[in-house]
Amino acid sequence: MKLDFTCDLAALPEGRPARIEAIDARDLDLARLEVMGLCAGRTVEVAKGGDPMIVRVLGTRIGLAASLARAIRVRIGD
Amino acid sequence: MGPLSSSSSLPTPQPTATTSRPLLALIGNPNTGKTTLFNRLTGLRAKTANFPGTTLERRMGSLIAGGRRVDVMDLPGLYGLNAGTLEERVARDALLGEHGHPKPTAAVVVVDQTHLARNLYLVGQVRELGVPVLVALNMSDLAGAEGLKVDTATLEREIGAPVVAISARTGEGLPALLEKLEPLLGGSAAVAPLPVALQGGGCSGCRGCAHSAARFDWAEDVASRASEGAPHLSAQRTAALDRVLTHPVAGLAAFAFVMAALFVTLFSLAEIPMDAIETAVAALGDAVAARLPAGDLSSFVVDGVIGGVGGVLVFLPQICLLFFLLSLLEDSGYLARAAFVMDRLMGKVGLPGKAFVPMLSAHACAIPALMSTRVIEDRRDRLVTILILPLLTCSARLPVYAMIAALLFAGQPLLGGVMFAGAYSLGIVAALCMAFLFKRTLLKGDSQPLVLELPTYKMPSLRDALLSAVDRGVVFLGKAGSVILLISIGMWALSTYPKLSDAELLAAMPAQAREEAAAARALGTEEAAARAAALEGPTRLEHAAAGRIGKAIEPLFAPLGFDWRIDIGVLSSFAARETLVSTLAVVFAVGEDEVESTGLRDALRTQTRPDGRPLFDTATAASLLVFFALAMQCLPTQAVTRRETGSWKFAAFQFFYMTALAWSAAFVTYQTLSRLLA
Numbered sequence: 001m002k003l004d005f006t007c008d009l010a011a012l013p014e015g016r017p018a019r020i021e022a023i024d025a026r027d028l029d030l031a032r033l034e035v036m037g038l039c040a041g042r043t044v045e046v047a048k049g050g051d052p053m054i055v056r057v058l059g060t061r062i063g064l065a066a067s068l069a070r071a072i073r074v075r076i077g078d
Numbered sequence: 079m080g081p082l083s084s085s086s087s088l089p090t091p092q093p094t095a096t097t098s099r100p101l102l103a104l105i106g107n108p109n110t111g112k113t114t115l116f117n118r119l120t121g122l123r124a125k126t127a128n129f130p131g132t133t134l135e136r137r138m139g140s141l142i143a144g145g146r147r148v149d150v151m152d153l154p155g156l157y158g159l160n161a162g163t164l165e166e167r168v169a170r171d172a173l174l175g176e177h178g179h180p181k182p183t184a185a186v187v188v189v190d191q192t193h194l195a196r197n198l199y200l201v202g203q204v205r206e207l208g209v210p211v212l213v214a215l216n217m218s219d220l221a222g223a224e225g226l227k228v229d230t231a232t233l234e235r236e237i238g239a240p241v242v243a244i245s246a247r248t249g250e251g252l253p254a255l256l257e258k259l260e261p262l263l264g265g266s267a268a269v270a271p272l273p274v275a276l277q278g279g280g281c282s283g284c285r286g287c288a289h290s291a292a293r294f295d296w297a298e299d300v301a302s303r304a305s306e307g308a309p310h311l312s313a314q315r316t317a318a319l320d321r322v323l324t325h326p327v328a329g330l331a332a333f334a335f336v337m338a339a340l341f342v343t344l345f346s347l348a349e350i351p352m353d354a355i356e357t358a359v360a361a362l363g364d365a366v367a368a369r370l371p372a373g374d375l376s377s378f379v380v381d382g383v384i385g386g387v388g389g390v391l392v393f394l395p396q397i398c399l400l401f402f403l404l405s406l407l408e409d410s411g412y413l414a415r416a417a418f419v420m421d422r423l424m425g426k427v428g429l430p431g432k433a434f435v436p437m438l439s440a441h442a443c444a445i446p447a448l449m450s451t452r453v454i455e456d457r458r459d460r461l462v463t464i465l466i467l468p469l470l471t472c473s474a475r476l477p478v479y480a481m482i483a484a485l486l487f488a489g490q491p492l493l494g495g496v497m498f499a500g501a502y503s504l505g506i507v508a509a510l511c512m513a514f515l516f517k518r519t520l521l522k523g524d525s526q527p528l529v530l531e532l533p534t535y536k537m538p539s540l541r542d543a544l545l546s547a548v549d550r551g552v553v554f555l556g557k558a559g560s561v562i563l564l565i566s567i568g569m570w571a572l573s574t575y576p577k578l579s580d581a582e583l584l585a586a587m588p589a590q591a592r593e594e595a596a597a598a599r600a601l602g603t604e605e606a607a608a609r610a611a612a613l614e615g616p617t618r619l620e621h622a623a624a625g626r627i628g629k630a631i632e633p634l635f636a637p638l639g640f641d642w643r644i645d646i647g648v649l650s651s652f653a654a655r656e657t658l659v660s661t662l663a664v665v666f667a668v669g670e671d672e673v674e675s676t677g678l679r680d681a682l683r684t685q686t687r688p689d690g691r692p693l694f695d696t697a698t699a700a701s702l703l704v705f706f707a708l709a710m711q712c713l714p715t716q717a718v719t720r721r722e723t724g725s726w727k728f729a730a731f732q733f734f735y736m737t738a739l740a741w742s743a744a745f746v747t748y749q750t751l752s753r754l755l756a
Contacts, residue, residue, distance in 0.1 A: 031162035032529045034290055037196060041291040047317065050326065052421055052528045058196040058298070059308070061316065063324075063418040065527035 004077055009044065009055065010069035017045045018074035025071040033072075036062055044074060099140075100148045100263040101180055103173055105204060106188030107197050108155035109411075109533035111216045115188055115246035116152045117545050124152075124545075126553050129168050130178045133724040135452070137549075144260040151182065157196075157531075159203045160290075163455065173207055184210040184262035186255075191215045191228045191243070192309040192534070198297035201237060202276050210262045210269050211239040214255055219245040220536075224309040232304040238270035247539065275299070312534045319535055320415070329419040336412065337438050340403055344396065344442045345473070351395035359388030377574060378567075386566030389654065390559045393445050393714060397554050400439050400446040402547040409538035413453075414530055421528045427510050428517030428525045430454060433463045437509065440470040441502075444715045445558075448722050449550060458521040462513050464722060465732050468715050469509040471502045475706055477656045482703045484679045485694050497703070504707045508739065554718070561717040569653045573624040573661075578617070587617045591667065615664040624649055638705060638741065639698035639748040641687060648705070653713045655706060696755055701748035709740035 012018055020042050023030060033039060037058040048054040051066035104119075106112040116124070120139025129136050137152040153172055154165040175181020187204050189197040204211055215228060233241045240258045244251030275296040322328050363380040370376035407413045413435070421431030432454045440447035444467045451467075454460040479501055483494040517523065584592060591613045598610040619625045628646035635645050643665045650661040659678070666681040685693035710716070710733045719729040 028162065029527065029529075031160055032526070035156075035158035035160055035162070035166075035199075036529055036531065037199070037294060038529070039290060039294070042294060048320065048324065052418055054320065054324065054532060058199075058294075059193050060196050061320070061532040063414070063421075063528055063530040063532050065421070065529070068527045068529065 004075070006073055006075045008070045009046070009064075009072040009074050010049075010053070010066050012044075012046050012074055012076070014046045014049055016076060017043050018076045019043055021073045021075050023072050025068060029068060029071075033068065036060075038062070038064075038072065044072075100146070100183040100265065102141075102148050102150045102259070102263070103153055103182035103185040103209075104150060104188065105153045105169060105173070105185055105200070106155060106214075106216075107157055107190065107193075107200060108531065110155070110188045110190040110193075110197065111246040112152070112155060112188040114539055114542055115186075115214060115216065115244070116150065117542055118246050118249060118252060120150050122545070122548075124549070126549055129172070132164065132168060133722060134164060134168050135553075136172075141256070143256045143263060146263065148183075148259075148263060156200065158200055159207075164457070165455075170207070173204065173209055182209065183265055184212060184259070186212050186214050186259070188214045188216050188246075190217050191221050191305070192217050192224065192226060192312065194228065194305055195298045195301035198237075198300055199293055202273075202293045202296055205237065205239065205272060206276055208269060211237075212255070212259055212262055213237060213239055213241040214246075215241055215243040216246050218243045218250055219248050220309070220312065224311050225307050226309055227306040229304050229306075233300065236273060236300040236304065238273055309534070312536070316411070316532075316534045320532065323412070323415045324418055324532075326419075329415070333416055333419050336407070336416065337435075340407070341438055341441065343403065344399055344439065348395040348399050348442070352392055355388065355391050355395070359384060359391070363388075374574075374577075378570070381574075382567040382570035383563075385570065386563045389566050390555065390562045390714070393443065393554065394551050396443045397446040397449065398547040398551045400442070400450065401550040402543045404435065404450060405543035405546040406538040406540075409536070409542060411533045411535040414532050417453075417530060418528070418532065425525055427514045428459075429463060429513055430456065430459050430526060431528065433459065436463055436467060437470060440467040440472060443472050443474070444468045444470070444712065445554070445718050446550070448715065448718045449554070451722065456523075456526050458517075458523045459525065461723060461728065462516045462521050464719055464728065465516060465735070466509040466512045468710055468712065468732065468736065469505050469512065469708060471505040471707065472712075474655045474712065475501070477659050478651075478706045479703065481659050481662075481678065481682075482699050485682055485699050486696060488679065501703060501707050504704065508708055508743075512735075512739075558714060558717040558721055561720075562714045565653055565713045565717075569650065571623075572627075573619060573622050573650060575622060578621050582621075583614060583617060586621060587614065591617070612664075612667050616667050619646060619661075619664055637748070638701045638744040639695075639752065640702070641693060643685075643693075644698075644702065648711075651706075651711045653711075655711045658706070695752075697748050697751035700751055701744040704747045705740045705744035707740075708736060708743055710736035 006021060009018075009020075020038065020040050022040055023033060023038070025033065030039075037060075038044065038055075042057055044055055044057045046053060047056050047061055052063050053066055053069055055062050055064050055069070104112060104116055116137065116139065119141045124137050124139035126135050126137050128134060134154065139150045139152075141148055141150055151172065153169045156166055156169055159166055159170045159173075171177045172179040173182060173185055185204055187197075187201050189201060191197075201211070201213060213233065215230065215233070221228060228243070230241045230243055240262075242251055242255045242258050244255055246252075273296065275292060323332050363384045366384060367376055367380045370379060404413070407416070416435060417431035419431070420434040424431050424433055433451070435453070436447040436450045439450060447467050447470075448464055451460050451463050454463060479498060483497050487493040487497060517525070578586060587595070595610040595613040598606040598613070620629075624646055625642075628649055629642045631645055631649075632640075632642040635648065640648065644662075646665055647658045647661045651658040662682065663678050666678070666685060682694050683692070687693055716729045716733060719732055720726050723729070
């Protein structure tokens with residue numbers, strides 16, 4: 001079965017890589033996310049859910065507030 | 079954000095004496111071992127100063143490369159140069175030599191090779207600035223242990239800059255680094271053309287633009303081509319530790335344990351050198367007093383200068399110890415987890431999780447705590463934290479609380495304990511309420527939702543921790559020490575001048591004290607002379623500037639139940655709270671050696687008001703306690719607030735809001751209790 005759907009990062013199951021499609025946040029938060037590699041085009045994975053949650057991007061673990069994770073739209077491909 | 083090329087039209091920096099030497103800028107992501115490398119390269123000669131016009135710190139040092147001395151500038155740890163934050167803007171200006179910064183001859187980008195893709199993003203940005211670059215591929219030892227292979231030749235080709243594998247921790251690869259650095263320091267090094275993937279950006283700051291994504295694509299592509307394997311071992315260990323340390327319940331328990339250990343160590347260990355400093359300063363004072371003829375000069379040197387220097391030095395142990403411990407915690411990777419687990423709780427008052435550690439250490443002393451607020455990135459969050467830190471119960475309040483406990487609950491240790499707990503709680507509740515209030519009014523702003531790298535756990539470096547402790551100590555002595563010393567001398571002058579002549583003194587003394595003092599002097603023993611001096615003390619102080627001011631402000635503090643004698647104590651403790659105890663001892667003619675015993679307590683208990691009521695009744699003692707819990711009575715703290723915020727404005731605001739809060743709370747306490755108990 002081919003998986004292809006979008007959801008927000010907070011809803012992404014743990015351990016499932018997904019590609020960031022778009023982020024809808026304030027400019028300031030966008031910039032803070034971007035330098036950490038949380039921006040459109042990167043592959044991201046939830047390492048540990050909750051609030052705050054831990055995500056992995058570019059080989060690093062990032063502590064992330066769930067409110068921001070909900071603003072990040074990701075696409076799970078195959 | 080405009081294109082980079084337009085920036086070159088800005089005025090060029092004035093050449094300074096040091097610009098004749100090559101200048102090396104050190105830049106890198108946080109947690110890459112950049113500081114360790116800086117310490118390795120520059121040794122103990124480094125100095126900390128602020129970037130011009132900011133409160134942002136920059137460390138400067140120097141090294142010898144190819145027989146030539148080179149200045150080294152450590153830039154803040156950054157993930158990118160997108161100029162969204164002050165650090166990013168300053169680092170970018172410093173790399174380009176704009177806005178008064180000297181232009182660096184070359185930049186060394188420190189890269190953690192176990193996190194290559196992430197680090198290459200910054201490498202790409204620095205390359206785009208056109209500065210000659212050398213990439214220091216750090217953590218060779220870790221990579222080797224993990225079987226991770228990074229091919230420096232491929233990296234050199236892809237980045238278009240020399241790459242040297244090093245381990246800042248072991249010192250491996252440093253000679254090769256200096257060797258490869260040398261050609262870049264001539265000032266005429268040709269910069270290789272920019273990698274094609276990074277061209278055509280022409281902008282460094284437009285958020286969400288395609289170029290940033292292109293830079294990440296480039297970084298991931300280069301990283302995957304240049305490296306083989308991945309740091310699985312440390313990643314697994316980190317994930318396992320995080321399952322516990324970031325767990326909503328277990329993580330909080332671990333946090334409470336670490337913080338308790340930090341606080342107990344800070345509180346108990348610092349006391350040993352603090353006592354030693356106080357003893358040494360007292361001994362020095364005695365020795366000098368014995369050699370100088372009694373009089374103004376002796377009093378100035380002993381009480382003003384030596385006492386003032388002691389008042390500065392006594393803060394050093396806590397400052398050095400706190401930064402030593404914090405450096406270990408940060409280096410190990412735990413500090414980021416502490417911020418992570420506290421983020422939601424602290425978010426309720428609008429502060430980030432990172433504000434917790436300064437708030438905890440403020441319970442030992444507000445000064446090192448203020449200095450440690452630099453970890454808080456958001457300026458408003460940092461200012462709010464700085465403003466509220468002095469409300470927390472520091473150790474200087476304890477002698478005052480102990481005195482009040484002895485007054486109110488002598489022989490009732492349980493009630494005394496409850497009083498102490500109440501005073502601590504009052505500080506915490508006041509700090510949280512004020513933080514909540516400031517975040518909603520004065521420094522309005524949503525709290526920044528957490529985005530924080532959780533670095534791989536590793537063994538912390540003792541050497542870096544020691545250097546960090548020394549560095550903070552030097553910064554404190556240099557920047558705040560001189561102000562504190564001046565203030566101490568000022569306070570000494572206020573409580574000494576104007577002086578009464580012997581005849582005036584005798585005339586002004588109460589009859590009973592005059593007779594007693596005369597009798598004591600007639601005995602001629604040293605002990606009796608000290609007793610006579612103690613009896614003269616209250617009259618001397620009453621007629622000095624401090625006493626006159628105390629009398630003048632009596633109406634201001636009368637609603638709190640204080641009379642002019644307590645007001646002198648309150649005034650003198652404006653510079654340091656614990657002074658209250660020694661000042662009250664002078665005011666009530668208690669000899670120096672009696673303060674430790676029950677002498678002061680007994681003297682305070684027997685004091686009466688003009689109408690015959692006891693001076694220190696329950697309502698007054700409680701009001702004094704509340705006032706000292708909340709008032710800003712520590713000039714060293716004010717000097718450090720000024721330094722950390724860059725202006726006296728915040729120090730002044732801190733003073734006025736805390737004093738107003740203390741006055742109001744003490745007013746309510748006194749008026750309520752005196753009516754209830756009447």
